[in-house]
Amino acid sequence: MSGTEHDVVIIGGGHHGLTCAAYLARAGVDVCILEGRHEWGGAVYTAEVTAPGFCHNIHANFMEFLHIMPFFADFDLPSLGARTIHPEIQAGMAFRDGRPPVLIYQSDMIEETAKSFAVYSKRDADAWRELKAKANMFELVMAAALYTPPAKWNQSESLPNPMLATQSSFSMFGLDEEMAFKTVRDCIDEYFEADEVRALLYRVAIEFAAPSLEWPGSGYFFLFACLFMPGCWRMMVGGTHRLNGAMVTACIKEGVTMRESSRVKRILLEGGRAAGVELVDGKRVLARRAVVSAVGLKDTLLDMVGAAHLSDYTRRRATHFKEGPDQVLGSVAMALHEPPKYKSARWDPGIDRAWYQVVGYDSAKDVLDYCRAGHCDRVPELPAAAVWVNSLWDATQAPAGKHNLTGWYFFPKASALSEAEWEEVRATYNDKFLRLYGEFAPNMTRENVIADYLHTPLDQERGMRMREGDFGHGAMSLDQVMGLRPFAGVAHHGTEIPGLYLAGSCMHPGGGVTAACGYNAVKVLCQDLELPPVWQNPRRFY
Amino acid sequence: MGMFDQGFDAIIIGAGHNGMALAGYLAKSGWSVAVLERRTEEGGGLCTEEVTEPNFLHNMHSNYHPLVGICPVYDDLELTENGVEYGHPDVQMGSIFADGTALTIHTDMQKTAASFARFSQKDADTWMRLWDEVSGYMDLMVRTLMYAPPIALNDITRALASWGVEDKSEFLTARLRSMSVAEFLDKHFENDRIKAMLAFHAAICAYQPHVKGLAVSYPVLLGKIANWHVCKGGSHRLAHALMRVIVKAGGRVFPQVPVTQIVVEGGRAVGVMTPDGFVRAHKLVASSIDVNQTFETLLEPGLVPERTRREVAEVKYQDASLFNVHVAMNGLPRYKAAAFDPAIDRAWILNIGFESLADFEHEFSLVRSGRLPERPRLNAAVNSLYDPTDAPEGKATGLLRVFAPFALEAGGPEGWGAVARQYGQVALDRWCDLMVDDDARSIVRRFATESPHEISQKMINYRFGDWMVGRIHPKNLLEHRPTDELAEYRTPIPGLYLCGASQHPHGYITFAPGYNALGVIAEDMGIDKWWDRV
Structure with missing residues (x-):
């Protein structure tokens, strides 16, 4: 290792850590980033888990922030190999009895989406026209909310209140402010009446971290997950991991020292200050100015710093930070001879070309029951899923003429089942899903499947160090968002330990490939370390 | 700006270690370089995956690195400074025999x-x-x-x-x-x-x-018998280091960009076609993949001279491929034979089953006939002995290999699908039989198999599952590799070079084909050989 001392040491080479590393290096800082795994990018990950040549994004798939993501523009990632495809039909729900599908198109194709909704309800079509147009108009407001760190908070001040921002968002949309206090389900039910439309929106809502559809105070996620997000979904050519390839290239170009297979065991304190890290093999990497952790909250504070070095307040808040039960996924991957052909396609062939295909539900209630199962520590009896077949747009992701299906089940927390029970799920659940799938798309038989694989929440926890398999590294409930994420005392990225900063998904705005947690940490670090504000871009106000 | 708009001085086809090393040298010589890779990840055979369960790092192909400290590339490209770490097992190899005795080869002769x-x-x-x-x-x-x-x-x-x-x-x-x-x-x-x-x-x-x-x-070969090295954190780490060398020097590596054609203008290779369109090569195209793909798939037939076409069609591949069993283990194995030689528990590369020269003759003739040995002879390695970070704490990662036919007598290459899992268990059983009873019963957590057919599908230049990309035979070595005409890394098409394992000396992590192609290119293009100072 070229020198074991650097200005800044970053723990964790997921996309937030890489973001942080690239900007700080650009600011002239000597940065070393350490990744525990043998591969970079964390959940920005693609693997041939079924059969050779079939690329599956078993963690992140929807790149819905690239058009507003500062890192993407500031480091010209397309020139470094990050190419995207923006499928025209973004999401679709198929039905067992072959009735017309419900489709959501790209953000600016409001009329096409409205036309699909109108099959079931003229009122829903109008609601989409009105609400999606506003969402498009306010997109940069939302972007600024994502890419701005919560304000610094002192224990003597009154607590940050996420509801204030949520209320003003509803009022910006011209909707009743009270809706901010309601559940996501309440919001969907209030503005959309058709059961089929509701069913699709329920499923879409939980895809982007919407805390339980039925938790009060989650109304914000109606705006965010149901209105802003569908329409912006992009896929990476060659698989999600190509975004990582471009980010890594950017880091190397900026002069970042990169070390994979270098798992941090503890953070070294010197006179109460974060002074570096020690790796599991005993090597030390010292930090002259700061240690930035882009891994989980508990991993950083409780394991690497150690509870003994924390104040009572910090120890309590970190210990009781919640993971799951939302955002806990099982990933299904199938290598296919041919892509699914849905019964519903006879009404609208678009369903076969929808990127995100929701399959297995007959009603909105089915989706609710499905979510409730996970909350009660049960694997849903109805083996429904949302899937995507990226090879329909990008032939490089599967062998010639073949197709790569990947999808998500929502499952209970990793700890809800024993290891043996998860193995049982792994051995049986894809078969159950396939039997149900065949009723929606008759060509989805065993014979059409070359090989399949199921990645359980326990795998997510062990492989990606996502506790409980929570892909957001912490629940997105009202008590753990914005200025309260992960808790008020550290929401501004600095911690009570001088020189130690947090930059992972446990921070605002949470999980998903936003690169925001890393970017927001950069803003704070530039100020604290008196670095040039390299994150600023004259074409961007956030 | 698009990533390919400006073209590059050199385009390298294939991001295996040979192609990447050549790219690294050329980039450090001031050239603009792009390595285009068909697969989703760079590294070629330097491929590490968690195929059994998370945190168990399995080297899918390249596992034993024989030329660390000997091959000039490590120093020239400063691979250690760029993050490669090797372990050098003190007990390099061993044999466990059926009667409970064992042989060990140590770094201490x-x-x-x-x-x-x-x-x-x-x-x-x-x-x-x-x-x-x-x-x-x-x-x-x-x-x-x-x-x-x-x-x-x-x-x-x-x-x-x-x-x-x-x-x-x-x-x-x-x-x-x-x-x-x-x-x-x-x-x-x-x-x-x-x-x-x-x-x-x-x-x-x-x-x-x-x-x-x-x-x-x-x-x-014997001179390297005590120079086997394990790449800490998985063999893929060497690919990461090569990537850093290339990018630092201004080059680029683009995985998931399959080259579909080598474009020739006025008799000279001037670039390649990809799904993203034409990419211009201002000075040269170097192919690090096998010669069959290079001349039969990527070049229009009319552009390949008759002699080249004829000789390339005749290139032979190994008649013995490998069947791999990747094992997630509850700990390091302890062998009964340790009672005879305690060092066997620390031996990295193990011979299990070959007890005489006749055994090799028997095994390889069986393999040539497309049959599977009932009691497979193994080559086994537990990297965790010398790199505990390749498995969770207290656990271990193991690899079993069996010399195996690409095409089975029953069922051909695809026939593997029906037998792989079961044959993996047979190989595991043979291994476990040699362990002390407690280990034999409980050491295996999970295993994954990789058949020669799967290898050939994943690494398509390993034709017929041949990880050396061309058989090791006097007719296909030295001045005959891969053909008499192509042995000097040049091709009949000006501007097109060969730099992969198809070339002298052969496959394995030697870097020699890439390094030797570099020397030829340097002479042709007048590059100052900064790496070759006496």
């Missing part, structure tokens, strides 16, 4: 001799003389025979003869060119098991012990 002496004092003495001799000329041999374009076998023989090799060496002789490794071993050693151990070393380097003529390279 006195210990190796002591292990041999328990089977034959005479052989132990012979081994030490042989070792002293090959150690003496190792650097010269490696430098002239590996890290330089091929020297014709006749020239090598003539040089040896005029040097008076028969008087000066007990082991080197002009007759080696017609001998097999087995004949060499029979000539100098008496004990079957020692011969099997030494032949095993050749076999895992793809030098089948009974192929006539391979004895000529065998002394060089």
Whole structure:
């Protein structure tokens, strides 16, 4: 290792850590980033888990922030190999009895989406026209909310209140402010009446971290997950991991020292200050100015710093930070001879070309029951899923003429089942899903499947160090968002330990490939370390 | 700006270690370079995946790195400074025999001799003389025979003869060119098991012990018998380091950009076609993939001269591929044979089942006929012995390999689908039988298999599952590799070079094909050889 001392040491080479590393290096800082795994990018990950040549994004798939993501523009990632495809039909729900599908198109194709909704309800079509147009108009407001760190908070001040921002968002949309206090389900039910439309929106809502559809105070996620997000979904050519390839290239170009297979065991304190890290093999990497952790909250504070070095307040808040039960996924991957052909396609062939295909539900209630199962520590009896077949747009992701299906089940927390029970799920659940799938798309038989694989929440926890398999590294409930994420005392990225900063998904705005947690940490670090504000871009106000 | 708009001085097809090393040197020479890779990840055979369960790092292809500290590329490209870390096992290799005895090869050759002496004092003495001799000329041999374009076998023989090799060496002789490794071993050693151990070393380097003529390279192989290295954190880490070398020097690596055609204008290679369109190569295109793809798939037939087409069609691949079993384990194995030689528990590369030279002949003839041995002979390695970070704390990652046919007598290449899992269990059982009872029952958590057919689908340049990308046979080595016409890394199409394992010397993590192609390119293009200062 070229020198074991650097200005800044970053723990964790997921996309937030890489973001942080690239900007700080650009600011002239000597940065070393350490990744525990043998591969970079964390959940920005693609693997041939079924059969050779079939690329599956078993963690992140929807790149819905690239058009507003500062890192993407500031480091010209397309020139470094990050190419995207923006499928025209973004999401679709198929039905067992072959009735017309419900489709959501790209953000600016409001009329096409409205036309699909109108099959079931003229009122829903109008609601989409009105609400999606506003969402498009306010997109940069939302972007600024994502890419701005919560304000610094002192224990003597009154607590940050996420509801204030949520209320003003509803009022910006011209909707009743009270809706901010309601559940996501309440919001969907209030503005959309058709059961089929509701069913699709329920499923879409939980895809982007919407805390339980039925938790009060989650109304914000109606705006965010149901209105802003569908329409912006992009896929990476060659698989999600190509975004990582471009980010890594950017880091190397900026002069970042990169070390994979270098798992941090503890953070070294010197006179109460974060002074570096020690790796599991005993090597030390010292930090002259700061240690930035882009891994989980508990991993950083409780394991690497150690509870003994924390104040009572910090120890309590970190210990009781919640993971799951939302955002806990099982990933299904199938290598296919041919892509699914849905019964519903006879009404609208678009369903076969929808990127995100929701399959297995007959009603909105089915989706609710499905979510409730996970909350009660049960694997849903109805083996429904949302899937995507990226090879329909990008032939490089599967062998010639073949197709790569990947999808998500929502499952209970990793700890809800024993290891043996998860193995049982792994051995049986894809078969159950396939039997149900065949009723929606008759060509989805065993014979059409070359090989399949199921990645359980326990795998997510062990492989990606996502506790409980929570892909957001912490629940997105009202008590753990914005200025309260992960808790008020550290929401501004600095911690009570001088020189130690947090930059992972446990921070605002949470999980998903936003690169925001890393970017927001950069803003704070530039100020604290008196670095040039390299994150600023004259074409961007956030 | 698009990533390909400006074109590049050099386009390298294939991001295996040879292509990436060549790209690294060219980028450091000031060229703009792009490496285009068909797969989702760079590295080629430097491929590490968690195929059993999370945090168990399995090297899918390249596992044993033989030329660390010898190959000039490590220093030239500063791979250590760029993050590669190697472990050098003190017990390099071992054999466990059916009767509970064991042989071990140590980095400390006195210990190796002591292990041999328990089977034959005479052989132990012979081994030490042989070792002293090959150690003496190792650097010269490696430098002239590996890290330089091929020297014709006749020239090598003539040089040896005029040097008076028969008087000066007990082991080197002009007759080696017609001998097999087995004949060499029979000539100098008496004990079957020692011969099997030494032949095993050749076999895992793809030098089948009974192929006539391979004895000529065998002394060089023996010189590396104590230089096996494990790449800490997985072999893929070497690919990460190469990527950093290239990008730091201004080059680019683009995975998931399959080259569909090499474009020739006015008789000269000027670029490649990809799904993203044409990418211009201002100076050259270098292909690091196999010659069949290069000349039969990527070039329009009319552009390939008749002789080239004819000779490429004749290129032969190995008749023995590998069947891999990747194992997630509850701990390090302890063998019953440790009662005989405690060092066996620390031996990295294990021979299980080859107990005489006849065993190799039997095994390889079975494989050639497309049949699977009922009791597979194994080559086994537990990297966690020397790199505990490749598995969760207290656990271990294991690899079993069986020489195996690409096409099965029953079912052909696809026939593997029906038998792979079961055959994996058979291989595991044979291994576990050698462990102390507690381990034998409970050490395996999960395993994943990889058949020759799967290997050939994943690494398509490993044609017929041949990880050396061209058989190891006198007709396909030195000035004949891959064909007489193409042996010098140049092709009949100006601007198109060959830099992969199809070229001299062969596959494996030697970097030599890439390095030698670099030398030829430097001469043709007038690049100052900053790496070649005497």
